[in-house]
Amino acid sequence: MKKENRLGREKSPYLLQHRHNPVEWYPWGEEAFERARNEDLPVFLSIGYSTCHWCHVMERESFENEEAARALNGSFVSIKVDREERPDIDRVYMTACQMMTGSGGWPLTIIMTPDKKPFFAATYIPRESAGGRMGLVDLLGRVAELWKERRDDIEGSAASITAALSQETQGAGEGEPGRPEADAAYGMFVSAFDRDHGGFGVAPKFPSPHNLIFLLRHGHFAGEGDATGMALETLRRMRAGGIFDQVGFGFHRYSTDGRWMVPHFEKMLYDQAMMAMAYLEAYHASGQPWCGAAAREIFEYVLRDMTAPEGAFYSAEDADSAGAEGAFYLWTDAELEEALGPDDAAFARRAYGFREGGNYVDEAAGHRTGGNILHLSATPADPQRLESVRARLFSA
Numbered sequence: 001m002k003k004e005n006r007l008g009r010e011k012s013p014y015l016l017q018h019r020h021n022p023v024e025w026y027p028w029g030e031e032a033f034e035r036a037r038n039e040d041l042p043v044f045l046s047i048g049y050s051t052c053h054w055c056h057v058m059e060r061e062s063f064e065n066e067e068a069a070r071a072l073n074g075s076f077v078s079i080k081v082d083r084e085e086r087p088d089i090d091r092v093y094m095t096a097c098q099m100m101t102g103s104g105g106w107p108l109t110i111i112m113t114p115d116k117k118p119f120f121a122a123t124y125i126p127r128e129s130a131g132g133r134m135g136l137v138d139l140l141g142r143v144a145e146l147w148k149e150r151r152d153d154i155e156g157s158a159a160s161i162t163a164a165l166s167q168e169t170q171g172a173g174e175g176e177p178g179r180p181e182a183d184a185a186y187g188m189f190v191s192a193f194d195r196d197h198g199g200f201g202v203a204p205k206f207p208s209p210h211n212l213i214f215l216l217r218h219g220h221f222a223g224e225g226d227a228t229g230m231a232l233e234t235l236r237r238m239r240a241g242g243i244f245d246q247v248g249f250g251f252h253r254y255s256t257d258g259r260w261m262v263p264h265f266e267k268m269l270y271d272q273a274m275m276a277m278a279y280l281e282a283y284h285a286s287g288q289p290w291c292g293a294a295a296r297e298i299f300e301y302v303l304r305d306m307t308a309p310e311g312a313f314y315s316a317e318d319a320d321s322a323g324a325e326g327a328f329y330l331w332t333d334a335e336l337e338e339a340l341g342p343d344d345a346a347f348a349r350r351a352y353g354f355r356e357g358g359n360y361v362d363e364a365a366g367h368r369t370g371g372n373i374l375h376l377s378a379t380p381a382d383p384q385r386l387e388s389v390r391a392r393l394f395s396a
Contacts, residue, residue, distance in 0.1 A: 007080060014050040014082040022069035025080045028089060036077040036114035042147050044076040047090050047108040049083050051266040053319035054124040055107045061127040062136050068127055071137055075144035084315060096165050097121035111143055117158035186218050186227055193230050197259045198237035206254040207238060207271060209278035216285045228285055235282050239294050242373035246352060247393045250301035251275050261375060265326035266319035272302050330360055330371030339396035340389060348389050353377035
């Protein structure tokens, strides 16, 4: 039996996944920071969650690797945090990462002083350096060197980051936002709206249903028809895209491209809840039947797949299946024909945007896999036939 580290005493599924790592992980707590202070070591903080694909990748590449573990164990105190268990910690250090790098995500990698002041932030880091990008082992060696030789620079940087972080997290001041703030927010959405594909900004695109709910309400109360239109177009595009599970329903976490085509395949309970609210509000705002149908599909998925026999809800569904990201959701031509027969398979290829050789490009390998992500390429000419095809694919 493999030796367990300190995470073996935890309850979080994510922390328990790492209990056999050769890294000497600590859970977040005073024991870890006391050791860091006593031994004058920087703290390596890794934040993730149990269904995160790149969290799994970084564990396999680095945290299960003896060389990387030696680098961490020799020069750092290493802490693992489950963002679902401790959203308060995640919120602080994700804000720091976004301030320092301009972006964020998970796994979140933070290196900080023993008094919890961050001086380095990143997300996924490969184990080995390649293509001009520093790998984790080299990074750890460089940070350990700087910690000994340029401590004043590190502590000065950490103090500046912490001061900016404190100012950022203090909030916007007293009082509730009113019409001027709502108008200003609406203006920002207008300038960022993608009129070709829906949504806001460029890839990656998150569903961000709270923003869509704001636009729907602003459209109603302020009489801004374009606010309602932007929200409806985004909701329509998402429902038709690969970010929505066209066979089993439910929304994946976000789209890696700007067309809502290629998702990160994990499904989160909170996304389903908020997306259902957005589609229900869109139905009330527009009377469009497809909005109500989308909400019912989300409820069907949650009640079927995210509800435990005891009646509680599961928090998330893993991105990885059959040893690969998204394998459960990808269809080859041969699988389609086996499930449907030649005539209905031909219909499904047209309806769901199949491409010869597959439309899915593996993010890590950079080449097509032969698999297709199902998405609605156009408004189906025969909705009843499409539903019959979908139900048979679901059974398969």
